[in-house]
Amino acid sequence: MDTTVGDLSEREVLRRIAARTGRASAALVGPGDDAAVVAAPAGSVVATTDTLVHGPDFRLAWSRGYDLGWKAAAVNLADVAAMGARPTALLVALAxxxxxxxxxxxALADGLREACEALAPGCAVVGGDLTVSDTLTVAVTALGDLEGRAPVLRSGAEPGDVVAIAGELGLAGRGLAILFGRFRDAAGDPVPVDAAALRAGEAALLEAQLRPAPPIGLGAMAAVAGAKAMMDVSDGLALDASRMAEASGVAIDLDPSGLGPDVAAALEGGEDHALLATFAAEPLPPGFRAIGRVREGSGVLVDGAPYDRRGGWDPYADWDARTG
Amino acid sequence: MDTTVGDLSEREVLRRIAARTGRASAALVGPGDDAAVVAAPAGSVVATTDTLVHGPDFRLAWSRGYDLGWKAAAVNLADVAAMGARPTALLVALAxxxxxxxxxxxALADGLREACEALAPGCAVVGGDLTVSDTLTVAVTALGDLEGRAPVLRSGAEPGDVVAIAGELGLAGRGLAILFGRFRDAAGDPVPVDAAALRAGEAALLEAQLRPAPPIGLGAMAAVAGAKAMMDVSDGLALDASRMAEASGVAIDLDPSGLGPDVAAALEGGEDHALLATFAAEPLPPGFRAIGRVREGSGVLVDGAPYDRRGGWDPYADWDARTG
Known part of the structure; x- marks a missing residue:
């Protein structure tokens, strides 16, 4: 029961992982050879990589193996969806x-599989790599299929567009604040969550932080519906909207009435992986709600006034191993 | 001159990397959006991932940033080549x-670019991820194009095939032995290589270990020439040939006269990333040389006798942080 990976051969660890990660419907060659081969019927492949590192990105006191696998899949699937593509396959480098x-x-392998099943049916792990490291690290690459459509870039927003969001804003950040605020010991180290100590609604915030469920399928739907610009909100709406504004050469004016009861959390909380998109006009496709307008100018406005709070997360500026 | 990544913003570090990694000819969308888009004109994509971790996979006393970038690219390009594909793009997750x-x-970015330029022209970095970690880790994903051919798997070898190799055998392992044997201090920690202490020919062995140059372009050529099975030799010829033998349900009988002057190093030294292939008959395509025959049976034979020395490298079984 407490067998470690060091007790087993690399081959046996790989066998146990592969037995749990399922099969991608687009896999022409799956795990076990030098490389996988994945169908790309539209003649192109969307590809993105994102890494979770123990310390800055997760803590074992808070995240189970299942959570870690789920989140590593979800954050990468969201980047594929944000291009307007359908995820087809994951590669997982585990150190x-x-x-x-x-x-x-x-459990990590189960989380990878079930995140794919829940968020991007047909997608699964097609390959990976296993190595030893002092620091637990999960680097996932996700591939996707544009199904003949043009990719939806960050740079396509134009003045007059409706700014829209699909998915949650601020919940994952509020969940992280609960973990940091209430589930650390006197030395500042994380301690396991005591479910009995949670107030009403807080379990959902922790769920949003530990097992985010971004609306992956809505990315391709938004592209079909004519989304002009799209990106996933990983670092907070204010910061990510400023990136879209800069890439498009426009201003993004957000209406706080569309941002829910905790506007500051919605603007500055990261890791929800909602899809931020602009459309030429309403009606919006299912799952999207209007949260503002694209204007001439630059930067992010809230109710017409420049919003300068940076929010978001920079791994080098913001992480301090001593304080968490 | 001694500016660290912690002194800079994530955005600035990414800008400096992107300025050096070049442009992939297959990149439809390059770095800077949520994901890259890479052309896959044949309707499929080859994908593989391999990670270099400080400690088990490299030591900063021995590897410069350039070496690390070069090797991280080369080992992944070799896995694409071993499928009979042409590498098109890399994604790099840097922790x-x-x-x-x-x-x-x-310098690492320069190494990535120059390895692609030298080994797989047209291929370059199209995306990546940057995060902070206590352990320097480079996880690379390589993509490739089969150009309409079927992938060459490990499982296609049949009795009577000629066993052939392209590239070096044993040099990288001999280079590693020099580093471990002669460039460590009394405590066992690595110390920089003193070039004046190298004997004739040893610089080339270190080069093979630190900046391997596998024959990437020969992978697609072998596929065109009808290679029936192929894989890259990353863990030593004996171990990798046993994997091909098992996948194909055959025995692989190696002729030691084809393995160069140091047969043990050729059989057991890893990390050269030579291409091991089988062909129905000679003549072999350019760059390949015959090293044996496929037989009925199982396992690896040398001169007809079973070869049971395992060789190779298992990250969990073989790495000990205390002794290196």
Whole structure:
């Protein structure tokens, strides 16, 4: 039960992972050879990579193996969706200490599979890599299919467009604040969440942080509906909208009445991986709600006034190993 | 000059990397959006991922940033080539301590670019991810194009086939032995290589270990020439040939006269990333040389006798952080 990966051969660890990660419907060659081969019937492939590192990106006291696998899949699927594509396959590079329990790794594989099943049916792990490291690290690459459509870039927004969002804003950030505020010991180290200590609604905030469920399928739907610009909101709406504004050479004017009860959390909380898009006009496609307008100018406005709070997350500026 | 990544914003570090990584000819959308888009004109994409972790996979006392970037590219390009494909694009997930010097990162980007230019022209970095970690980690994903051919798998070898190799055998392993044997201090920690202490020919062995140059272009040529099975030799010929034998349900009988002057190094040294292939008959395509025959049976034979020395490298079984 407490068998570690160091007790097993690389081959046996890989076998146990592969037994759990399912099969991608687009896989022409799956795990086990030098490389996978994935169908790309539209003649192009969308590709993105995102890494979760123990310390800055997750803490084992808070995240189970399942959560880690789920989140590593979800954040990458969101980047594929944000191009207007359908995710087809994941590659997973896992670097972990030799004393990592194999049960943890199996749960991680379950989380990868179930995130794909729930968020992007047909997508699954097609390959990966296993190595030893002092720092538990999960680097995922996601591939996707544009199905003949042009990719939806950050740079396509034009004055007059409706700014719209699909998915949650601010919940994951509020969940992180609960973890940092209430589930650390006197030295500042994370301690497991005591479910009995949670108030009404807080379990959902932790869920949003630990197992985000961005609306992956809506990315392709938005593209079909004519989305002009799109990106996933990983670093907070204010910061990510400013990136879209800059790429498009426009201003994005957000209406706080569309941002829910906690406007500051919606603007500055990261990691929800909602889809931010602009459309020429309403009606919006299902799942999207209007949160503002594209204007001439630059930067992010809230109710017409420049919004200068940076929000978001910079791994080098914001992470301090001593304070978490 | 000693500016670290922690002194700069994520955006500035990414800008400096992107300025050096070149442009992939297959890139329809390059770095800077949520994901890249890479042409896949044959309707499928080859995809593989491989990670280099500080400690088990490289030591900063021995590897410069340039070497690390070069090797991270080369080992992944070899996996694409081993499928009979042409590499088209790399994604690079870089996790590094905040005190990593930006000059090191820029050199790493140069190594990535120049390995692609030298080994797989047209291929370049199309995307990536940057995060902070206590352990310097470079996770690369390589994509490739089969150009309409079927992938060449490990499982296609049949009795009577000629076993052939393209590239070096044993040099990288001999280079590693020099580093471990002669360039460590009394405590066992790596110390920089003193070029004046190298004997004739040893510089080439270190080069093979630190900046391997596998024959990437020969992978697609082998496929065109009808290679029936192929894989890259990353863990030593004996171990990798046993994997091909098992996948194909055959025995692989190696002729030691084809393995160069140091047969043990050729059989057991890893990390050369030569291409091991089988062909129905000679003549072999340019760059390949015969090293044996496929037989009925199982396992690896040398001169007709079973070869049971395992060789190769298992990250969990073989790495000990204390002894290196």
């Amino acid at each position: 972990m200490p030799a004393d990592t329990r194999i049960a943890f790794v199996e | 590094m301590p905040a005190d990593t010097r930006i000059a090191f990162v820029e």
